[in-house]
Every structure is written in C-alpha cells, then in structure tokens.
Amino acid sequence: MESLLILHAVAAACAPWLAARLGRGSFFLLAVAPAAAFAYTVWLAVRGLPVRESTAWAPVMGMELSFRADALSVLMMSLVTGVGVLVLVYSARYFPAGDDGLGRYGGAMTAFAGSMLGLVAADDLLLLYVFWELTTVFSYLLIGYDPESRMSRQAAMKALSVTTFGGLAMLAGFVLIGQAAGTYQISAIVANPPEISPIALVLVLAGALAKSAIFPFSMWLPAAMAAPTPVSAYLHAAAMVKAGVYLLARLGPAAGDATLWRAVAVPLGLLTMLLGGWRALRETDLKRLLAYGTVSQLGFLVVLFGSGNEGAALAGTAMLLAHALFKAALFLVVGIVDHAAGTRELGRLSGVGQSRPWVCAAAVLAGASMAGVPPLAGFVGKEAALESLLGAPVVLAGVVLGSALTAAYTLRFLWGAFAGKPGVPANEVHRVPAAMFAPAALLSVLGLLLAPLAPWYGGAMSAFAGTFRDPGHETHLVLWSGFSLPLLLSAAALAGGVLLFLAREPVARAGAAAHVLDSGQVFWSIVRRLDRFAIQLTGFIQRGSVPDYLMLTLLVTVGVGVFSIAYGGPPRLTAPVVPWERPEQPIVTVLIAAAAVLALFARAYILVALVIGLTGYGTALLFLAHGSPDLALTQFLAETLSLVIFALVLRRLPIDPGRGRLPFPFRVGLGLAVGVVATGAGMLAMSARRTEPIGAGMAAAAEEAGARNIVSAIILDIRAWDTMGESTVLVVLTLGVTSLVFLRRRSYRIEPSEHPHAERTHWLAATLPRGQRALAFEVAARLTFHTVLVLSVFLLFIGHSGVGGGFAGGIVAGLAITVRYLAGGRNELAVAVPVHAGVLMGAGLTLSAGTALLGLLFGRAALDMLATDVHVPLVGHLHVSTGLLFDVGVYVSVIGMVQDVLRGLGAELDRQIDADQIATEASA
Secondary structure (H helix, E strand, O other): OHHHHHHHHHHHHHHHHHHHHHHHHHHHHHOHHHHHHHHHHHHHHHHOOOEEEEEEEEHHHOEEEEEEEOHHHHHHHHHHHHHHHHHHHHHHHHOOOOOOOHHHHHHHHHHHHHHHHHHHHEOEHHHHHHHHHHHHHHHHHHHOOOOOOHHHHHHHHHHHHHHHHHHHHHHHHHHHHHHHHOOOEHHHHHHOOOOOOHHHHHHHHHHHHHHOOOOOOOOHHHHHHHOOHHHHHHHHHHOOOHHHHHHHHHHHHHHOOOHHHHHHHHHHHHHHHHHHHHHHOOOOEHHHHHHHHHHHHHHHHHHHHHOOOHHHHHHHHHHHHHHHHHHHHHHHHHHHHHHHHOOOEHHHOOOHHHHOHHHHHHHHHHHHHHHOOOOOHHHHHHHHHHHHOOOOHHHHHHHHHHHHHHHHHHHHHHHHHHOOOOOOOOOOOOOOOHHHHHHHHHHHHHHHHOHHHHHHHHHHHHHHHOOOOOOOOOOOOOOOOOOOHHHHHHHHHHHHHHHHHHOHHHHHHHHHHHOOOOHHHHHHHHHHHHHHHHHHHHHHHOOOOHHHHHHHHHHHHHHHHHHHHHHHOOOOOOOOOOOOOOOHHHHHHHHHHHHHHHHHHOOOHHHHHHHHHHHHHHHHHHHHHOOOHHHHHHHHHHHHHHHHHHHHHHOOOOOOOOOOOOOHHHHHHHHHHHHHHHHHHHHHHHHOOOOOOHHHHHHHHHHHOOOOOHHHHHHHHHOHHHHHHHHHHHHHHHHHHHHHHOOOOOOOOOOOOOOOOOOOOOOOOOOOOHHHOOHHHHHHHHHHHHHHHHHHHHHHHHOOOOOOOHHHHHHHHHHHHHHHHHHHOHHHHHHHOOOOHHHHHHHHHHHHHHHHHHHHHHOOOOOOOOEEEEEEOOOEEEEEEHHHHHHHHHHHHHHHHHHHHHHHHHHHHHHHHHHHHHHHHHHO
16 A cells, blocks of 8 residues: 555656656556556455555554555545546546646646545544545645636635645544544544544544535535536545545444434535535536535435444445446536537537537436436435435435435436527537547446446445444345335435426526525635734734744743643642752852843843853753763854854944833843743643653663764664754754845855955955954964864764764854854855855755665664774774764754854855945045
8 A cells, every 4th residue: 555655656746747748648647556556456355355554653652554445445445546547537638738737737636646545545543634634735736726717726725724624623533532542543443432522523523524515614615616627527526525424434333323423414414415406406507516416415425424324324335436436427528518519508508419429328327327317326325325214204305305406406417518408509519539538438337337236235335334333224235126115215306306407497596596695705704804803913913023022922931831820720749859969050050040130231232142141151061060961062062153143143233232112120020930930830840750751761772772872862863853854944944044134145155355455365365354353363263273173073973972963063163164254254254165055054954864764765764774883093983873974964064054144144244344334435
C-alpha cells in the first residue's frame, strides 16, 4: 500500500513535466498509478480478506502507518481506483489541446486519487485524518481549476471552508474516541467498542456530514459544479463525497447502536434526500441537476448507514456501488453533451438523442439505474434498502417519497439532455471522441452486468455487515425476490416520479415559490460578517505598536495563570523546594536580579542592551553551575552576537529612549506578575510529575549512540529531526527579518564606500573613515581571524564527544567575521566571506537534510548511516558519524545567518550613513 501511495505522489509530482511534453496524452500515463492500485485491489480480493500492513511511524507514541483491507475497504478502493482510471482517460480528450492548466489538473487529480486511496485503506484514526485533509486540499485545487474565474474561486473556498471545519471537529472526536479506547487502531476499536461520549459522536458526525454534503452542510456541493466535469464525475460522485458515508460505515459497528448516532444521522439524511430531490426538479443546468441529485442520494446513503444495523448496512453497500457507477456515468455524459452541443442548459438542448443515440443509450441505462428500474444495480440496492427499513415505517415513507423525486429528476435529466423539444431547433452536435464515450458507456453497462451478481456480492459484503451488533430487518441482495412489499413500494415510487415529471412546470414554479433562503447567500453572508468582525478586531488589537503587543501577550500569560488557580483550586507543591545546590548559584542570581533592576532605570538604549546582556551572561553562569557547559557556551556566544546586533541597529535609533505610554508602576507590576506565574508554573509542573524523569536514561542513550556528550547526543541522535526543523526555522527567520528591514537585496557583493575619506590597502580592505579607524584593532582582527576559525572548526569536530557542536562552532566563526567587520567596515566583510549568505544557508540546510534522508534510506533511522572512530594526528581520537556531517550543515547555516545579519543590519546601514553624510556635505 505504501508503494502505491508513493507511486501516486511521484506521478503527481511529474504531472507538470509530462503535460509540458505530452500535452493531453500525459493523462494516459498518469492513469497507470490508479490502474496499478486497482490491480492490487483485485489481487487482495482474490487472495482473501482481511489483509493488514503496518510500518512503525512513531513507535514510542504507539503510532503506525497502518493499512487494512476488508470487504468495505476493497469496495471503496475499487471505486476510487477504477473510476479514477476512467476519469483520467476521459480527461485526455475532454480538455482542449494546449490548455495551460493540464499539468496542474493532472497533478492534483492524481494526488487526490492517492489521498483517497490512503483514506479508505487507513486503519488508524489519525492517519485517516491526514488523508482526509489531503483530499480537502486537493479538492480545493481541482474545484478552483480556473483561477481567473471568480465562480471557481468562490466555489473552491466554500468547499474548503465547510469541509475543513468538519474535519477539525472530526479530529477532536477521533482524539476522544482514541483516548476512550486506549488505541487509535480502527479495527481494534470496532472489535472492542469503547464507551464513546456523546460529544465525540457529535464531532465525528459533524465531519462526516460536512464531507458528504448533508444538511445543513449541503451548500458547497452544488457550488462545486464550477469545476471541470471530470472533477465532478470523480470527486462528487465516486470519491470525495463518499468519504463521509464511508466513515459512517466504518465506525457504524462501534457507534451505530447509539441513540444519538441514529437520532442525528437518520433524520438529517432523510431531510437531505427530500430537499435535494425537490431542488433538482427545478434546475435547468444539467450538472447542477445532477449535483442536487447527488446530495439527495448521499442523504439516502446516510440514512442506511446511520441506521446502525446489519440489514441497512448491507443495503447501503449495494447502493454505494450502484451510485458510484450511475452517477459518475451521468456526469461524464453531461461533459459529452456539453462538449458536443456547446451547452448544458435544458431549454437550449434539443434532438441530441437522435444525433448521438449511443450516448443517449448510455445515459438511459445509467439513469434507469439511478431511478431504480430493473434489472439494474440501482434497482437491487433500492429494493434492499426498502426491505431493510420495513421496521421503521416513518423513515420508509420518507425514502419512498425521496425515491419518487429521484425518478422524477432522472426523467427530467434524460428529457432535457436528449429529447427533441417543440420550438427549439435541433443542436448541431460535434463528434464524440472514443476516449470520452468509452468510460461513460463502460460505467453504465457495469450497472447492468453486475445486477445478476447481487447474491454473490451480498455474500462478500456480509462479512462487513455482520460486524454491526444490531441485526435489524433481514435483508437480501437479489435481482428478483418475487412480488413483495418492497417491490410494490418501488413501483409506487416510479409511478410517483412519472407523475411529478409530467407536472414538471407546475412543480418547478412551486419549488421556486417555496424557496425562501438560498444556502449560498447564507454562507457568503456569514463569511462577510466574519471578515468584518476580523477586520474590526485586528484594527483594535494590531495597532503597529510592539509594546502593546508585548503587553497583551504578558497580560494573557498572567490571565492564564489566574484562571488556572481559580478553576483548579489552590496550587499544591509536592516536590521539595531546594533554595540552591551550589554556593555560587545564589550569588549569580543576585547579580542577574541587580542587572534586571538596573535595566529599569537605564536612560540610553545602548545601556539597556548591555544590561540585558548581563542577564543573559548570568543565565549562562547558572547553566555552568548546574553542570551544563554546552548550554553555557552556547548562551555566552549567542548573547555576545546579540549584543553586536543590538549595537548595529541602535546606530539608527535615538540615543535616549522615549517615555513609555504605560505608567512605570504598571510595567513593574506586570513584570513581577509574569515572573511569579512563570516560576509557579515551573514548580507546579515539577510537582505534577508522576513518572521517573527521562533525563536519567539520557546517559545510556548517549553511550548507545557512541557519544560522550549527552547534549550533542540529544541534539544529533535522539532529537535529530527537531534540530533539523529548528535550523530551518532560524534560517527562514533570518531571511525574513533582514528582508523586512531592507528591500535592497539584489546582490551579495558589498558595494565600496562612497565616502571620500575612505582608505583601501591590499592587506586591509578597511572602508571606515580616517577618524573612525583603529589600526591596532584592524591588525589584531586580521591576525586572530584564522586562529578563531580554527577554534570554531575544533568545536565543530569535538561536539559529539566534548563541549562544542555545529551551532557553537558556527557562532564562534560568526563572531570572528563580526570582529573583521567591526574593524574594517563592509569591504572587510566582503573580503572575509566572499560567498553569498543565501548560498551558505542553502548549502547548510541541504547538507543537513540530505544527511538525514540518506540515513533513512541506508540506515535504520535518520542520521544512522555512518559511525566510526578514527585517530587524527595532533588532534587525537575523533568520532566520525552521520551526525558530524549533519553538524557541518548546521555550522555552515549559522555562518550564513551571521553574514546575512551583518550585511543587512550592518553593511546596509553603513551605506546609508555614508550616503547621508555625502548628501550633507554636498548641500553644505
């Protein structure tokens, strides 16, 4: 299964490249991915079910990439893959040659097919959610295929908003169910159902109903008809909208007998079936007519699977298969009619059936299955559904009425698309490519060929239906069960549908008159109000004042602490409070407090920066006192570099800070409150610990990783991916900050100074004015530069076994570069590091990520590919490992970040100062 998902991902990534070279023909190649998945599905069905595959994802957390194929999964997998192949073949002739969006469409469609395949095969609730949201994202891209169309953009946004809201609610429900069951494995939850809370049931139902467009979430599906017809045939007939129905079917054995489950799913499903069918009777666009018909049929499916019993579930599997076949076929037929006649409007189509009889025959076959006419698959499913509902007369009556509406809008569709109409000239119809007709015809014929196999299909699906604890009414899947009450009700529904179709004009007028609220208008009204509220709230909170933002953040921190005490009661400390462990700790603490108090009374920005730096150095001393030299070294180096950056920026700010808008007593009180909350939270967290601290096992883990330095082992072995992410975040933040400060980033070369007094020599590339130069400082900087660089490399190499590492070494190298810049100016910076900062950061990240990925490919885990010990002359024992290569990447990235900061906040400010001085002298 994982290989098939990777195949879909690779195909999706290659789609733009294939489309650029093969055009529409690329869709035939892209169809190979779902075709391979379909073949695998058939192989699974022949091999025997169930089949489970599992790969460790996060073993410590008990998370797995777990997939399971049973009867229900194989049914959905066959629909997702089989219809996916046909839709991609159909797409090869649906889109015009040379369409700019072919690559985008092919990639999104293939990726969606892979996401849907993973969704229906997942045996883990959290993994299912991941694929669930992937289908939401790719459906957004497919519905918004035409970015220049406002209708497409709005339809895509509506679908994304509604289904994402439902997905987030569903995730919360999954977490509650997983915690109650003690596992997130779906098969285990179904086999031993836990006590599921009503809140969890409602949340899961919200996600399922939103995905399947059940009232009150129905508005997004008709709007999604702005998508190309192949998208509608796949997403809105066979795949995406079935996800919610599939979730009800999958969790039905565990939750279907709950009163709340049935009380929500069955009434809403029945209401959706009736409202969708009624609305379809007055639609004049063929696709929108089918869209409301799809909403109605989805409501029907939710009624069956929401009933939570074996009989209704068996009938639901029959309708699930039949609906995918006939509705996908009808959507494809709409695309053919639109392609051949140039319109989808019922009032403008006439005589298409005579011009294209084979297309009409395929549509009639699929439409008859949708209406429940024997001997088609739709008839088998509807008969079984009516039989399963004989014990619920109210629901049965509603389904019969909904079936009559289905028959009526089916006749309306066939009449509108193919019949000759008085007073309407026959349409000029173009030739239909075989690649467009064949998929629709095949799906229609399958509805006829599979109907006689109903007993065999029922036997295969009974393994799934039998997992429901409530047997319900006895139900059979047969093509002919004799003259019975379900047959009589089916005939009555067909007769009612014919009568409604004959009275189509009055019915359409009555529907328009009874239409009070438009769901689309309601949705956009809510969105506009939310936008307006967000703008007002943003304007109130985000005023462009950093002190205000900081004040709000700190007030919220204090508020959370006060709320926790008020809600949870007075705090209780069970851990012993030790004033200090070493005598130097209280001395350093007093010095830090004194520096903090001094910062309150400082009257110059540079003094504030220096005093704050003292608190950082004091923190480093506390690290050292606690026996953490790695942290102390990193803190010392980072604090020194921060001070330099502060000094560079402060050159363009006033010397004296202005008076704060907040009163001094308020700021002092808020600071003290935050300190109390933060300290108290830390003490309470230590008191709340119930298990042995993990730090006790770190020494053994470091020894196992071949490291004598526990901190380095944590960073490079135990938390390697975290380190990778942190490095990436640092690089992105550096680029973002310097880009926001200055927009002038077209060239990495530091421009020579325009100042007339600047001096340049071959050895010292100083650009400082004569009065600002210190020759001794310049010479000392050049003489010590290489020595400090060697020290940084030494720290890099010994980091795995001693104090140091890539981050510390990179900062040391950055400080050496900083000294060169401070001594000689921006030209000296260009000489010290003649490589673009972006190149350094990109090369460092590439090396780190590549090393981690190679470890996954050739080792057991990330950074687990190489480990050996070597003896280096004059250096001694050296542990060479994949972690060292990773650390080299961090080292290079840090140097690039330092250079970028110096260039943006230092050299660029120098250039501006020189330009201002030249302008001042010129004006004088």
